[in-house]
Amino acid sequence: MCALPNASYGSSTPTNEANPRNVIPEAGRHFHSLGWMTGSGGAIGVRRGEEIYITPSGVQKELMEPEDLFVQTIDGKSIATPPAFKKLTQSSCTPLIINSFLKRKGAGAVVHAHNPNAVLISLLYPGKEFRITHQQMIKCTYNWKLGKNNKYFDELVVPIVEGQPEEIDLAPYVAKALEDYPDTSCVIIRRHGMYVVGPTWEKTKLMLESFDYLFHIAMQMKLYGLDPTQPPTESRENSKRLLLDDPDVATRFAQMEITIQKLTQQLSQLENNAGAGSTYVRWGRSLCSGDNTELVYSGWEDPSVLEITQNWCNQVYAGSIYIQEYEKWGYNNIIAT
Numbered sequence: 487m488c489a490l491p492n493a494s495y496g497s498s499t500p501t502n503e504a505n506p507r508n509v510i511p512e513a514g515r516h517f518h519s520l521g522w523m524t525g526s527g528g529a530i531g532v533r534r535g536e537e538i539y540i541t542p543s544g545v546q547k548e549l550m551e552p553e554d555l556f557v558q559t560i561d562g563k564s565i566a567t568p569p570a571f572k573k574l575t576q577s578s579c580t581p582l583i584i585n586s587f588l589k590r591k592g593a594g595a596v597v598h599a600h601n602p603n604a605v606l607i608s609l610l611y612p613g614k615e616f617r618i619t620h621q622q623m624i625k626c627t628y629n630w631k632l633g634k635n636n637k638y639f640d641e642l643v644v645p646i647v648e649g650q651p652e653e654i655d656l657a658p659y660v661a662k663a664l665e666d667y668p669d670t671s672c673v674i675i676r677r678h679g680m681y682v683v684g685p686t687w688e689k690t691k692l693m694l695e696s697f698d699y700l701f702h703i704a705m706q707m708k709l710y711g712l713d714p715t716q717p718p719t720e721s722r723e724n725s726k727r728l729l730l731d732d733p734d735v736a737t738r739f740a741q742m743e744i745t746i747q748k749l750t751q752q753l754s755q756l757e758n759n760a761g762a763g764s765t766y767v768r769w770g771r772s773l774c775s776g777d778n779t780e781l782v783y784s785g786w787e788d789p790s791v792l793e794i795t796q797n798w799c800n801q802v803y804a805g806s807i808y809i810q811e812y813e814k815w816g817y818n819n820i821i822a823t
């Protein structure tokens with residue numbers, strides 16, 4: 487991935503010290519290869535001290551060169567431009583990039599991506615927010631309000647703003663979303679993509695990958711009838727869900743009906759028999775040969791439910807056999823008739 491000899495793009499050092507002139511073209515190739523900056527879509531801004539390096543407009547992101555970048559201050563003063571013969575203009579995303587740096591003090595990078603997962607999520611969530619919880623990759627997202635990463639069990643909330651025909655028209659909406667959601671590192675643009683702002687260039691790249699992953703997972707969860715906003719419960723995790731588009735849904739419904747009928751019959755039999763007749767327990771036997779008897783249970787007694795009591799007694803109550811015996815403790819082979 488690290489094609490440029492001088493690029494520190496692959497470095498794991500959590501600083502913004504890498505030269506943006508190397509970082510940005512290499513990032514363009516990386517994001518283009520992921521399908522997030524194709525067709526000249528997307529933009530990158532990286533801050534180093536007072537200098538903000540910004541991509542040119544309408545260029546193929548995988549072919550950018552170090553000299554193609556524009557450099558300016560946060561208040562718009564131009565520091566450097568590409569060679570004139572290249573006839574490049576600055577990204578139309580510049581106002582949104584600058585807004586993001588203004589709204590997130592200390593930010594090191596802003597990346598605008600046209601990743602299909604952000605576009606699809608914006609269509610699947612027609613409201614103003616995307617939410618997800620209990621996912622490992624949430625831990626890779628930065629919470630600007632807390633000044634640290636979110637936790638696995640946090641509910642990650644990402645604002646969604648309406649897409650506009652021109653990038654510049656988005657600026658007030660993205661700025662307002664960053665104000666209204668002081669935690670967020672990401673704003674989704676409906677039918678367009680997302681903006682991600684992070685404390686360092688490296689962290690911003692990791693977050694882009696994490697948000698894209700979480701959008702993908704949320705879509706898959708929805709396909710399987712799972713709710714990304716629901717924390718896990720033990721029973722929910724273990725249960726086998728019945729989905730209406732399961733191929734065997736009709737058979738499974740029929741089986742469930744039969745089971746319910748059987749259980750209903752057994753229950754009414756037990757209710758009718760309650761208090762009638764006697765239950766005899768034969769210890770140490772596995773066969774029952776008496777006349778007019780019906781085998782109720784053959785197996786082992788469970789010592790954990792026995793109490794040391796005065797006398798033998800036994801009874802059937804609501805389907806359970808309660809057997810008590812005198813001064814005896816341990817597993818014993820029994821039959822009940």
Ligand SMILES: CSCCC(=O)C(=O)COP(=O)(O)O
Binds near residue numbers: 529544545577578598
């Ligand atoms: C086909 S991309 C249209 C503009 C856009 O949405 C974008 O992200 C790139 O804008 P730029 O001016 O930087 O080319």
Ligand SMILES: [Zn+2]
Binds near residue numbers: 598600653678679
């Ligand atoms: Zn765009």
